[in-house]
Amino acid sequence: MKVLLVNPITRNVSLSSPDLGLGYLAKALENKNHQVDVLDCVNLKMTFKKFEDYIVNHFFDVIGFRVFSTDLPSVKKSLLLVKKRSPHAKIILGGAHPSVFPEQTLQYFKEADFAFRGEAEIGLAELICNFLNLDETRKTQIPGLIWRNKGEIKSNPQIFPEDLDSLGHPDWNLINPCNYPFQTSYLTKSKIVAPLIMTRGCPYQCSFCSCRSVTGHKIRSHSVSYIIEEIKFLKTNFGINEVCFIDDNFLFFKDMVSDLCEQLIKQKINIKWSCFGIRLDLIDKDMLSLMEKAGCYLLTVGIESGSQRILDHMKKKLTLDLIKRKINLIHTETHVKIIGNFILGYPLEKEEDIYKTVQLANSLPISGANFFPFHPTPGTEIFDELLAKKELKTIDWDLMGQDRRPYIPQGISKQKFTWLFVLAFLSFYMRPRIILNVLLATRSLERLKYIFRRLFIFIR
Secondary structure, eight states: OEEEEEEOOOSSOSSOOOOHHHHHHHHHHHTTTOEEEEEETTTTTOOHHHHHHHHHHSOOSEEEEEOOGGGHHHHHHHHHHHHHHOTTSEEEEESHHHHHOHHHHHHHOTTOSEEEOSOOHHHHHHHHHTGGGOOHHHHHTSTTEEEEETTEEEEOOOOOOSOGGGGOOOOTTTTOGGGOOOOSSTTOOOSOOEEEOOEEOOOOOOTTOOTHHHHOSSOEEOOHHHHHHHHHHHHHHHOOOEEEEOOSSTTSSHHHHHHHHHHHHHTTOOOEEEEEEEOGGGOOHHHHHHHHHTTEEEEEEEEEOSOHHHHHHHTOOOOHHHHHHHHHHHHHHOOOEEEEEEEESOTTOOHHHHHHHHHHHHHSOOSEEEEEEOOOOTTSHHHHHHHHTTSOSSOOGGGOSTTOOSOOOTTSOHHHHHHHHHHHHHHHHTSHHHHHHHHHHOOSHHHHHHHHHHHHHHHO
8 A cells, every 4th residue: 555654734843853753654564565655744844735735646545644732733734635635545643642642533633544542563554454354353453543433432552562673674765864954952063963762661750741651651672783783774875974862761771872882882883973861860970981982972961940849749850969960970071062951831830940940050061951831741740730720721732832832830920931931041041151152063054043043932
């Protein structure tokens, strides 16, 4: 069958990156002899008119959409266009939103035929291979499948493959990293960066994070040989000189990370790399030294708050003292740059808590800071808590984008919160040391514009 996998139109993402999830799904389908295309509407800056023209001019038996909660209205519009222009095509949904709201997904998207919860490489391939003889019994056996049965919506149990290597490598030809301006910050050294993922799953209980709803609680890993092979493939076939590990818990299997670093050094694989998800409590001096020797030059760490009270409610299992010690360890023992991620507007926060976060960010020897407005994300403990307290009486999914303000803590006005966010941004980036770092590291006007574009989008 001819299958199209779609990263849908959205106004909630500033920059697109190669979608590894769609790349893995494409490989799973290709292994079953299906023809697969990937359409990244974000990277192609598609309008709905261009999307409609694409559907008219191409034939597909199956069209699958990745769905985040932020994109419900735009995906709905896209599905209506598919039904209008390609009524024969089966429509399948997957991603974070169906994983959290399986029944509601098919209720809202009446145009969709099926949806999936969690990791879908196995289930999607099994569904499409059995379309010609898909009876009720077979539907019940497909892992993660969300389906209709006589007016009732059924949701099958998810499975999380233990052997990640068995899934194969993503089809990089369909998510060619050379076609993406994927850069995690102004500190990124290369123009082209390929994302990699070594682990799936998260055993931690952070109240604001929904990753477990898709990848499960148990953490699983690719082998070191798999990652080495993938890096070599990217270097040879796409000229990639830098990768970014986008794992939620890159250092969880520390022995495996040590082995990876040693292999990169031993095999003289000249690659620059960074990590997007590092827990500070897993960092130690020897590991940092080995990572830097193997090519690591940038770490993004989740600090989240400068208030111990808020950190405790977030269930981060971090103390302010540990945060300061580990950040200083990285700074004093290596030349690795550090970017801190912070959340502003978390429930229970008062103005003084936000001021503490701003003060902490400015006191740490970090080179960059990402300030994110809190989002009550479906599939998280805090989302359920806010619903129970009736603090989320109505949910405007269109306000759940990257730089929007879907929630403001009680006791803080919208105007005041906007001012606090601007204060955090300007007080960090308008310091002479940071200005110099930005000017030295920013080799293109686009990177500099991106930094301030995010601020202006938020203020607007």
